[in-house]
Amino acid sequence: xxxxxxxxxxxxxxxxxxxxxxxxxxxxxxxxxxxxxxxxxxxxxxxxxxxxxxxxxxxxxxxxxxxxxxxxxxxxxxxxxxxxxxxxxxxxxxxxxxxxxxxxxxxxxxxxxxxxxxxxxxxxxxxxxxxxxxxxxxxxxxxxxxxxxxxxxxxxxxxxxxxxxxxxxxxxxxxxxxxxxxxxxxxxxxxxxxx
Amino acid sequence: xxxxxxxxxxxxxxxxxxxxxxxxxxxxxxxxxxxxxxxxxxxxxxxxxxxxxxxxxxxxxxxxxxxxxxxxxxxxxxxxxxxxxxxxxxxxxxxxxxxxxxxxx
Numbered sequence: 001x002x003x004x005x006x007x008x009x010x011x012x013x014x015x016x017x018x019x020x021x022x023x024x025x026x027x028x029x030x031x032x033x034x035x036x037x038x039x040x041x042x043x044x045x046x047x048x049x050x051x052x053x054x055x056x057x058x059x060x061x062x063x064x065x066x067x068x069x070x071x072x073x074x075x076x077x078x079x080x081x082x083x084x085x086x087x088x089x090x091x092x093x094x095x096x097x098x099x100x101x102x103x104x105x106x107x108x109x110x111x112x113x114x115x116x117x118x119x120x121x122x123x124x125x126x127x128x129x130x131x132x133x134x135x136x137x138x139x140x141x142x143x144x145x146x147x148x149x150x151x152x153x154x155x156x157x158x159x160x161x162x163x164x165x166x167x168x169x170x171x172x173x174x175x176x177x178x179x180x181x182x183x184x185x186x187x188x189x190x191x192x193x194x195x
Numbered sequence: 196x197x198x199x200x201x202x203x204x205x206x207x208x209x210x211x212x213x214x215x216x217x218x219x220x221x222x223x224x225x226x227x228x229x230x231x232x233x234x235x236x237x238x239x240x241x242x243x244x245x246x247x248x249x250x251x252x253x254x255x256x257x258x259x260x261x262x263x264x265x266x267x268x269x270x271x272x273x274x275x276x277x278x279x280x281x282x283x284x285x286x287x288x289x290x291x292x293x294x295x296x297x298x299x300x
Contacts, residue, residue: 018261021253022250030238032241034238034239034241038236046239047241047242047245050241051245051249058261133236133237155233156233176217177217180217180221180225183229186229
């Protein structure tokens, strides 16, 4: 979407145009849901939080001044919702810290299967891919929320450092050092489970 | 950057000293290793009905103010309904008073 189209969409969103809002959800749902799912590791939670993110977009669109990309602003809202939900789930001593829900597990296995399916993988390779996908997602949800957010934004959603700085409000050096630390922790966690 | 209102960021964690930034070569090596692992995760598909559910939530929470589906008899103001009923009752009473012979046995 080019800047002129984005500007027009935002203008219509600020007028509470329902069609524009539906278009906005359709355009950005994959980005939002992708981030939220990787952050929370649960399909049910991800769906619920994604809905809340778009409700917040609707409520706060008037405060969007356009000094950053709309998608960056959206990621920022999604990140805040994720952090709050993680804290809430921790308080409720939710099992989510270590275990994925059944639906999430099916989705992970499905995505790993389809990825490997494109390469005509053997059943053994496919199974290994599924297990690895499961281990990686499990390891991501074990990271602390700040590390998890940086890792997902950079290595899964492939945002630039500039965008990550705008989403998190952190300085470039801090982003880089924390990201490096997150990668090391994730690598150790994955190695622990694959041995 | 515009502050997204409506959701406050979670309270910050206690500050711990930042580790020194890694050397570019070290960071790049770790990143490359991780990227190959994370690329195997594939993409996650959002629910197909998200774009329908969200406007419904907004309609419900705003009590029909936004994205309301205008149906017949939907959102009729109670003041006007009660006023109409009072006028109807008064008219009926007046008719009954003025024409007692018609209705009396």
